Amino acid sequence: MPPASVWGDENSCEVRWHLPADPVAVGKARQLVREALAGWSLSALAEDVAMVVSEVATNVVVHAKSSMTLSLRRCGRSVRGEVADRSPGWPTPLPAGPDEEHGRGLAIVAAYADRWGVDPASEGKIVWFVCGERGSS
Template identity: 35%
Template sequence: MSDTISDACPTTFGFRVEAESEAVPEVRRKIVALVRDWDVPLPDDTLSDLELLSSELITNAVRHTDSSCAVAVRWTGVRVRVEVTDVSQARPHRRHSSPEAEDGRGLLLVESLATMWGSAPDPAGKTVWFELGPSDGTPPPWSTPGKWAITTDSGAATSGYLPAWAEDDPTEANVPTDQLPERLAGINHRNFFEGPMLPLTAPDVWEGVEEDAVFEGSIDCNPYDPDPDLRVPVVNLQVCVGRWILGLDPHGLAEVAAKLRAHADFLDAKVRPALTAAREDWATHHPSAQQRSPTACPGDRT
């Protein structure tokens, strides 16, 4: 494991975990020790949950990809957030598993113990995250509704508009100055929506059938993207390439058609108006003359 974030940023830490199951116990203990060193106001039972959930996410990432994964730990000022990024694009979904089904049991643990959890596509594959802490929705102490702000260790601040529909607040303090361009380039305002669960198989990848979502997606906005078209809200849909629904009889085909038809209605009646409203709201707060590139310097405003 190699540290990737400097000690100059005391409330954010990242490292890589090799594809070895014996590495997981060391990593989960390291995460708890790190959070203890930050003196965050979390009780011991919550720290125990932190160790357990970190172990579940990292174990799943290593076991299902046979590759290393990246782990990021962050104290937001209210909650501890752990993010695990692996090379698989398959995002986790709750499955109605038997008590003996290890994967289903792990996800049920995350759902039952985490204050919040979720997953997001990543250029490397996907990121699965969870947060532990108060569940009253209190924002970080330096956060302002409708505005995000990233402050460097030199005291310079860069801020921008945070839409109400965005699920995450990129607000952060004490960011090393040389890491600010990377932080800005990574800002992604996002709101997820689910797709219909269908019985999929991938004959060249695995045997059998697994329930998974198709045409799920998110409303996304990347205000510092090099492509100006992606600096305004758009919808991204995930289509399962190489996945098949096999052996359908007329009744089975009718069931699939009904689910896709219902999802098409959902995209048209719910997602499209939400996207239109998001774009109109974004345009109100971002006249085209104020758009910035990812080379924005500390103190620039968006």
Template identity: 35%
Template sequence: MRNRPDWEYTLHIPHDPRAVGICRRALRDILTTHGLPALLDPAELLASELLGNAIRHTAGPASLKIRQSGPSFRLGAWDSDPTPPTINPHPDPTESGRGLHLIDAYADDWGWFAVNGSYGKYVWCELGTTSKPD
């Protein structure tokens, strides 16, 4: 694996569902620019779920953070609701509630933390930048 320099981008978005697509396109450009084409599809899926949850479950703005640090690639979404994310144990396949299941299935790791007490939360997930065996 070649040594990659660390980098980070933060995209601040309004409470507007159209912003999710805008962030996906920006993410695609960022990953292409940094030579990470293998992450395009999984990162777009995960970013869509993270931001979709932020827009769907809050009334305020949100942010998407995209970071490469060593062999780890991290996506994170901040939103203004401090309520912890929960995985629906029995999601309806025809309705919402599947986002965290997708994140849990596709990401190498994920979690969340409260931001400044009651000023929202940050939900993150990581993908390795090296190939994983099938």
């Protein structure tokens, strides 16, 4: 799937894809992340970014039930990711016991990202995160 848009130079570039509200889109998003980061010579970040994208995209499919836009922006040796959806509901951390099946997504995002947050959008919200190479963020 080619990106919906691409811009940049060797130190700063961005790609963006539009994905459906479908569980298959979560796996596709992970694949797109790995391909983009490999193309930017940032494969060392691929698993962290893919994990964060997987959790945020899953939240969109399960809770927002809307299509999403995945954006990745390279900033030197760091990547800023954004997942925008059309739902006005913001993600809320949930307590999760050892036997709980749900409730760990935002804790995983916090563990893998250097920082993350949520911003309002004209229609819905944008969950953003930044991952950098260890020692470079």
